Amino acid sequence: MxxxxxxxxxxxxxxxxxxxxxxxxxxxxxxxxxxxxxxxxxxxxxxxxxxxxxxxxxxxxxxxxxxxxxxxxxxxxxxxxxxxxxxxxxxxxxxxxxxxxxxxxxxxxxxxxxxxxxxxxxxxxxxxxxxxxxxxxxxxxxxxxxxxxxxxxxxxxxxxxxxxxxxxxxxxxxxxxxxxxxxxxxxxxxxxxxxxxxxxxxxxxxxxxxxxxxxxxxxxxxxxxxxxxxxxxxxxxxCHSVAWDANAPPNSGDRVISNEFTKSGYPLGLMLNLEGKRFVDEGVDLRNYTYAIFGKAILAQPGHAAFQVWDSQMTPWLRDEEYRDGIVEKITAPTLEELAEKCAKCGLKDPSKFVETIKEYNKAVAVFQDENPGHKWDPAVKDGLSTQSSRKQLALPKSNWATPLTKGPYMAIKATCGVTFTxxxxxxxxxxxxxxxxxxxxxxxxxxxxxxxxxxxxxxxxxxxxxxxxxxxxxxxxxxxxxxxxxxxxxxxxxxxxx
Ligand SMILES: Cc1cc2nc3c(=O)[nH]c(=O)nc-3n(C[C@H](O)[C@H](O)[C@H](O)COP(=O)(O)OP(=O)(O)OC[C@H]3O[C@@H](n4cnc5c(N)ncnc54)[C@H](O)[C@@H]3O)c2cc1C
Known part of the structure; x- marks a missing residue:
């Protein structure tokens, strides 16, 4: 008994x-x-x-x-x-x-x-x-x-x-x-x-x-x-899973840093895997409708990791609670080539492909902007600013908030998959x-x-x-x-x- x-x-x-x-x-x-x-x-x-x-x-x-x-x-x-x-x-x-x-x-x-x-x-x-x-x-x-x-x-x-x-x-x-x-x-x-x-x-x-x-x-x-x-x-x-700081502890959250390990600033930039390739449409929908599936997308990449990248036009828009100094390891450099070299020290396998992918993306954005002068960037709505135009399309589009990464200094952070609940x-x-x-x-x-x-x-x-x-x-x-x-x-x- x-x-x-x-x-x-x-x-x-x-x-x-x-x-x-x-x-x-x-x-x-x-x-x-x-x-x-x-x-x-x-x-x-x-x-x-x-x-x-x-x-x-x-x-x-x-x-x-x-x-x-x-x-x-x-x-x-x-x-x-x-x-x-x-x-x-x-x-x-x-x-x-x-x-x-x-x-x-x-x-x-x-x-x-x-x-x-x-x-x-x-x-x-x-x-x-x-x-x-x-x-x-x-x-x-x-x-x-x-x-x-x-x-x-x-x-x-x-x-x-x-x-x-x-x-x-x-x-x-x-x-x-x-x-x-x-x-x-x-x-x-x-x-x-x-x-x-x-x-x-x-x-x-x-x-x-x-x-x-x-x-x-x-x-x-x-x-x-x-x-x-x-x-x-x-x-x-x-399950629900998000882009999560690659340096976060493996088996539990941290009661102090808590939700701040989330890295959901990808609509403002790009995500590239360790082979230097994009793997999601970062702008397919508003953050609240994509953040819970992009962890799974990162997990499916080689090494279960990815770099999020922005240029200096977008870094001021990143959420302070997720990207402020001291909360995340920032990789910064004045040029894309130098950024790629620094990312290589953090696990990037193909720095040339990394640079090529971003430059190809920049070309697609430039053609879209040329075809759609006056089309305004607006982070509050799906603004339609994309990589797809009549003259150039990427195999993997960025459907909204597609701005060029052309103004240094550039910043990258390394993310992995964080599982929230099943x-x-x-x-x-x-x-x-x-x-x-x-x-x-x-x-x-x-x-x-x-x-x-x-x-x-x-x-x-x-x-x-x-x-x-x-x-x-x-x-x-x-x-x-x-x-x-x-x-x-x-x-x-x-x-x-x-x-
Ligand atoms: C970082 C993070 C941010 C989130 N932000 C949001 C948000 O802003 N909005 C939102 O809607 N959702 C958010 N979620 C999801 C949200 O946490 C969950 O949907 C919700 O809190 C789950 O509540 P729950 O009571 O079911 O489970 P929990 O709050 O996890 O409670 C379950 C409890 O059961 C206990 N337990 C487990 N097994 C046993 C057992 N055998 N016997 C006794 N006790 C047991 C555990 O110790 C735990 O305390 C977030 C989750 C995380 C991790």
């Missing part, structure tokens, strides 16, 4: 955004004892959520709808902002387009339709603004009792009720049982597990650098599939976030799921800011349903008898 550690109405596994959204929702819905457990030590509190930029994607009606939930826009700044509404149709179209038409229609409709109210609820519940909500959740996490690092190991189904009635966990003292009226899984994906990355994402994914917590190792996905035949859903060979997960009921059984094709009583563990929303790519919103939308639903299950479910007798 495993000793009983504790008895609660709702047990939440995982202390990130989805876990705390679920826990708060369960408490608001009347659950009396809600316990959040996490397998990480205090130093890693907050899971991947700790590392986020705090961006939430939501439907809104324009600036007046958004201002009350942000804390970084004063009146003077607000008066200078033009913000078109972002409609349900806009959000739905973005998911459909970006996720190649494969996103589960019911789940994505739920995410879109609920996004505005869920983000506002999240903001209120976490206290402050949506961008501040991640910080608030960190604060709540910091207030936790860190004496117990508790990893979920097994789900136990009550044979009488067929509901999940407890979880076997492991802490410093060994295995213990936590009895629960309902259980919510919010333990992240398998992005920090090199074996599972290789197994599901494919060869070479063990080379990717982990952007966030090292504790999202897929253990609760495997637990649910093994113990209750949870149905698998979504894009198990897909897309494969568990099938859930859209109303309750209840985990679906592959055996019965209906919800497993007493078991819910939110956040990265939900499968079926994202395929191939991801519209930036949707992860936190998904955690709020489905965490809130999971919390409500779990509280109701704990009170009215099939095992109240067992629960109240022991309380």
């Amino acid at each position: 495993v000793p009983v550690l504790s008895e609660v109405e709702v047990l939440v596994i995982g202390g990130g955004n989805a876990g705390f959204s679920s826990a708060i929702s369960a408490a608001e819905s009347g659950a009396r004892r809600v316990l959040v457990i996490d397998s990480c030590p205090e130093d890693w509190a907050g899971g991947n959520t700790y590392f986020t930029a705090g961006a939430f994607r939501m439907v809104h009606h324009g600036l007046a709808d958004v201002l009350p939930i942000v804390n970084n826009v004063d009146k003077a700044t607000a008066s200078k902002i033009d913000m078109e509404p972002y409609t349900t149709a806009n959000f739905a179209d973005d998911i459909s387009r970006i996720c190649v038409g494969r996103s589960d229609p019911v789940l994505s409709e739920t995410l879109v339709n609920d996004s505005n109210t869920a983000v506002k609820w999240h903001t209120k519940s976490m206290g402050g603004s949506s961008s501040g909500a991640a910080c608030a959740s960190r604060r709540r996490m910091a207030e936790r009792d860190w004496s117990r690092i508790t990893a979920a190991k097994r789900l136990v189904v009550d044979p009488a009720t067929k509901a999940v009635g407890s979880v076997i966990v492991e802490d410093a003292t060994g295995e213990r049982e936590i009895l629960a009226g309902a259980v919510i899984l919010a333990a992240g994906g398998f992005e920090a597990n090199p074996r599972m990355r290789s197994q599901f994402l494919g060869p070479n994914w063990d080379f990717a650098k982990v952007r966030g917590t090292p504790y999202n190792i897929g253990s609760c996905l495997e637990m649910a599939i093994r113990d209750v035949s949870a149905k698998q859903a979504g894009n198990w060979s897909g 897309f494969g997960g568990l099938a859930v009921d859209h109303e309750t976030a209840g985990v679906i059984s592959s055996a019965t094709n209906s919800a497993v009583p007493g078991l819910y799921c939110a956040g990265e563990m939900v499968g079926g929303l994202f395929y191939d790519n991801y519209p930036g800011g949707s992860g936190l919103t998904s955690g709020a939308v489905f965490g809130r639903r999971a919390g409500r349903a779990a509280a109701a299950q704990a009170h009215n479910g099939k095992n109240p007798q067992r629960f109240s008898a022991r309380l």
Whole structure:
């Protein structure tokens, strides 16, 4: 017999955004004892959520709808902002387009339709603004009792009720049982597990650098599939991955530098692999629609690395938080040839090809500009400034923001692939976030799921800011349903008898 550690109405596994959204929702819905457990030590509190930029994607009606939930826009700044509404149709179209038409229609409709109210609820519940909500959740996490690092190991189904009635966990003292009226899984994906990355994402994914917590190792996905035949859903060979500093640590993010290892300034310049060749259309879409797939493109290159390159006209436009002095190793030189020689010391195999590729690109830009005099560069929209004209086309275009790299000094940085989170997960009921059984094709009583563990929303790519919103939308639903299950479910007798 495993000793009983504790008895609660709702047990939440995982202390990130989805876990705390679920826990708060369960408490608001009347659950009396809600316990959040996490397998990480205090130093890693907050899971991947700790590392986020705090961006939430939501439907809104324009600036007046958004201002009350942000804390970084004063009146003077607000008066200078033009913000078109972002409609349900806009959000739905973005998911459909970006996720190649494969996103589960019911789940994505739920995410879109609920996004505005869920983000506002999240903001209120976490206290402050949506961008501040991640910080608030960190604060709540910091207030936790860190004496117990508790990893979920097994789900136990009550044979009488067929509901999940407890979880076997492991802490410093060994295995213990936590009895629960309902259980919510919010333990992240398998992005920090090199074996599972290789197994599901494919060869070479063990080379990717982990952007966030090292504790999202897929253990609760495997637990649910093994113990209750949870149905698998979504894009198990897909993940969110970005251009990431090649000097970042390999197996986890850095809690201080955090998101600043991201290197998303490629729309302003070019990306060349170690053979000196371009391999993506750097301007195919706005940064928020390409940044989550270009990590994968870099991973596929020789040496799993690439150089991002700009001339002096574009370096002032790079995001300070990603490219400022001291945050990244800058390679600079007055000419392209000297830049190539310096890059060669950092792994570039073919400096001549590097220079040739940039010069060929410059020629294509010059012909486009000659054919389209007055066509203006505009980083805020897809400006159509491209390498493709009637007289010259590149085999691999740059479709927007194609300016020549002709004014030294030039700058390059070396990037690799940083994996953010995995897309494969568990099938859930859209109303309750209840985990679906592959055996019965209906919800497993007493078991819910939110956040990265939900499968079926994202395929191939991801519209930036949707992860936190998904955690709020489905965490809130999971919390409500779990509280109701704990009170009215099939095992109240067992629960109240022991309380
Ligand atoms: C650098 C970076 C920047 C990002 N920026 C954004 C952004 O701006 N906007 C956005 O929408 N998304 C962003 N994301 C993605 C975002 O982090 C995730 O979508 C979201 O935070 C996931 O929340 P979660 O609660 O599902 O998982 P997490 O926040 O990762 O929490 C999961 C928790 O489960 C715990 N756990 C794992 N296994 C067990 C176990 N067996 N037992 C107990 N506990 C366990 C882990 O320790 C972890 O604390 C970013 C991610 C990174 C890494």
